[in-house]
Amino acid sequence: MINVAQLSLSKGGRRLLDSISFQLTPGEVVAVIGANGAGKSSLLKVVSGEWGLQEGELSYDGEPVQAICKQDLAKRRAVMPQASPMSFPFKAWEVVALGRTPFGLNRPARERKTALERLELTGTAHLAERHYTALSGGEKQRVQLARVLNQLLSSQAKHRYLFLDECTASLDPSHQHQVFQRVRALTSEGIGVLAIVHDIHLAAQYADRVLILKEGALLEAGAVRDCLTPQAMVEAFALHTHRLSHPEAEWPLLVARKNPLVAPQPVPFKSADVAAG
Template sequence: MLEVADVDVARGGRTLLRGLSFHLAAGERLAVIGPNGAGKSSLLHTLIGDHAPARGDIRVGGRPLTALGDRERACRLALLPQASTLDFPFTVDEVVALGRTPHASGAVADRAVIEAVCAATDIDHLRRRLYPRLSGGEKQRVQLARVLAQIWRPEDAGERLLLLDEPVAALDIGHQALVMDRIAAFAAGGAAVVVVLHDISLAARHADRMLALRDGAAVAQGVPSDVVTVDTMRRLFDADACVMTHPRTHTPVVLHG
């Protein structure tokens, strides 16, 4: 569904991504990890079309990303950034409804989508509240509901790509689990997902494959057990770490120190 081939990205004389290649099938979740400034957010903004590659090719559903018009791109690709600057006195319902703006699916279908994503992100009880008055974690779940609403229905756009930049950073443990489970369910419905996470153990538990970045280049990629190793952690973070296997999930767990 997503093909990235030998992509370089530079802005303001600084190289953000270099020689990056990977592919992602519909229904797969790719977790991107790496130190601060590694190029993780730059990758998401490149995949959504905000940054134009200086070299290389990006294809979505077999078509060049540049061949997708603005409306088609908005119907098929959605990005949750690290932070939202929205401070207008919109209700939560109105914020989530913004995700349906690219579509011409009608009020009845849009309302059904809004109800579904609000339930999925556990914000039903917040829908009449004013968005600026919410806590940071509540705002994060509302923004996730908005981007899910944007590409919720496969009948609206066919193949879909969800891009998430630290979607659980402000959430408690319970809501982290809820959000990651909802992302998995969304991918199981046929969407491809690229998610940036700082919690490497969480990423390993919830990803089909992982991509480790440093200085804009891939240090490792593959299934979590191949990426989350002592050697890769040292190459990424210049730090020693202990990597163990979770006794229940059988996924890698990183312990520091």
């Protein structure tokens, strides 16, 4: 279990995170949502150990994060970035093979075989011999997911965690669902997932719990059904929504209203002003 308690972070005199507490248990998917600049990425960077801990507590399975060396941390958690540009023409399978770096690399033939299996998992086996630099944005992301899976699934650690940083933003809808189904399937292997998600529908459909951030603080935390409410949308995004339900969907459906923006209100046009002016 990852335990986050009273976590705060300041950079350049600005308070980016303000005493955030939550827990991530192996086997669950927790979605982090919030407006741009709410601190989602900062939270992910601190919790994943990329940024140092400034204030508060952060522990992985009872061990404080400061006591875990980078390589050990890499055996317990993987991070899927928003985008991964690369200016050198590695083949897709070679990129995937790099995921095994924390475990020491095997002989090339074996690395290749494992990499191909991981590519299979993300439906990208046909890209294995293509140059990564020549892939489309969506293809790159799915290859990166295979690399991240290669890192996670190579690990013998008892509890493993996956962090996703808005990684589906550049994917088309069916690939977005493909990625989240794959991620959802990881939970049955005892992997805990913390995902920044921009699309509330994806969060609602695939997450067990949500954390809603606003201005660096935790606005709401809890089960999807309890937290994804029109009131929360107004507070977090300044957006008016309808909450709908569908017999097939056990999750709430939030759709924008006809006049969805809370503020600033569009100035009503008055013909009288024109006539007077």
